[in-house]
Amino acid sequence: MAENPAPLPQPPTPEPTRSTVRSLLRLRAYAYPIRWYLAGAVLAALLASGAVLVTPLVLGRIVDGPIAHRDTGALWPLVGLLLVLGLAEAGLFGLRRILVARPLARVEAAMRGDLYAKLQRLPVAFHDRWASGQLLSRATSDMYTLRLFLAFGFIFLIVNSLTFLVGSVVMLVLDWRLGLIALAPSVPLMLFCTRFESKYSLAARTAQDQNGDLATVLEESVLGIRILKSFGRHRTMARQFAERAERLRGTELHKTRLLADLWAVIVLLPELALGSALAVGAVLVAHDQLSTGALVAFLSTALALRWPVESMGWLLAYSNEAGTATDRLFEVLDAPEPPLTHGTAGPATGDGIRLRDVRFRYPDAPDGTPDLLRGIDLHIRRGETMALVGATGSGKTTLTALLPRLYEPTAGSITLDGRDTAALEPAELRSLVAVAFEDPILFSATVRENVLMGAPEATDAALEKALAVAQADFVTDLPDGVDTEVGEQGLSLSGGQRQRLALARAVVGGPPFLVLDDPLSALDVRTEALVEAALREVLADSTALVVAHRPSTVLLADRVAVLADGRILDVGTHPELLARCPEYRALMSGALEGSVA
């Protein structure tokens, strides 16, 4: 394992950053269903801000009226009005929260649901290119950022901008000279904010991507904890994690510095302007060019505008983060989905499995390397079991993944009983072909749920038969039998046990076409023999392609295909190939030595 953090699979470089507003506008579709709640929240916040802006005017009235004329009788109604305004402000801000809390939780769930559904639809080739942590962080922290933006950022951007505009007009009306002094910093502030925006959105994007990298390392460390511990690499991994965390910390500090600079300017300039306005106002009052009440009202209005102005710092930061989170979300949602089907399937002929001049290369294969599969021609007759053998890395697993269309062949065609797989609807294809992979993954679910993934409608009898074929009798000894939770969240099973459940999952629906990728590799000799005996029965009813590394698996098959140099080198029975194919002999003698050793 490298000492330096290895580069993680990265998503394709995002297109040049669009403006934050254009990015955020893409959230329209999600915000539209709750538009009335959002409008209500904006209205409530606007009314609350209105109450805040009216308060200084009442104060001015109190100073110029009851206080100047020492008329306590006139004071109480105005004090009562102040109280009502204060209560209204508090109530309306509370109402804003209530109005959007639930609907926005629904919006977040809808966005997350769409992201999840899209990830399920996208081809395996897409998932090969994206680090899982990048997808995880999009589904978690980015969604949270977007919800917070819609709940606070979006509403206060509107409300605080309008409050600032109205407050500015009020100040200019109260006294245009003081108003101009107080508003003088607006122009430099706007210029500063524009510069801040471009720098901050870059930093926000970097931080979100680094967050994804960190999630990937964390996930791999948790999933691979046994390997890390057994090779004593947990410290190396911890160092990699710390280095990535340090990088993220650096970016977050950079963001904080940018925000701190903005805050300094946002707070300092208006304070200076306010101080100047106060000094000039005092001179105007001294020269009877302005009433004391008007000066109090002016200053109170200017103070009431401090929050809308100061909040612009974090509102801009929020908007930028939400903009980049939106970009990150839509990078996945916009990822092209290959057409589900193309061409016409044609009538069923009972022809078995036929691969014609099939070529394949992984989309991320290095330039200049030849295709992995370079013209595969193979015919597996109906009801026949064909073993596929070849050297490690020759492309056996890749070839089997083409049958259920986990990958699309780069060229050529694959037919099942004469029907082109490219033209079959995914659901139909899944019902025709079942696969057991070399690496038997189980989900956090019961044994029953894991096995019935292969045929949700299957009866209990079919489940039992599938478990019997896979020699998975250990299931009866589990605490709750087939209803025992297994997988990551449940009971840990041995490699051989998991492999047997994966085999049961493949055979449970009695699929006409079976693809088994070295299905017995983790079994002991005795269990292997038992599974083989039971499999023979199942295979008799199916047309099957079985990747085989060991002679015992090869013997399950009627014929054997030898894969070498991206092509099928030879096809024949085991004895025929032993007699005429030196590559096969080499493979089998190697396998024999391996199995003996």
Ligand SMILES: Nc1ncnc2c1ncn2[C@@H]1O[C@H](COP(=O)(O)OP(=O)(O)OP(=O)(O)O)[C@@H](O)[C@H]1O
């Ligand atoms: N998702 C992928 N993206 C790019 N290259 C891949 C991908 N998966 C496999 N490869 C490459 O394709 C080649 C064939 O891999 P494959 O797993 O099909 O071989 P195999 O014959 O099944 O090997 P083994 O017998 O060891 O299981 C290897 O060189 C591998 O590095």
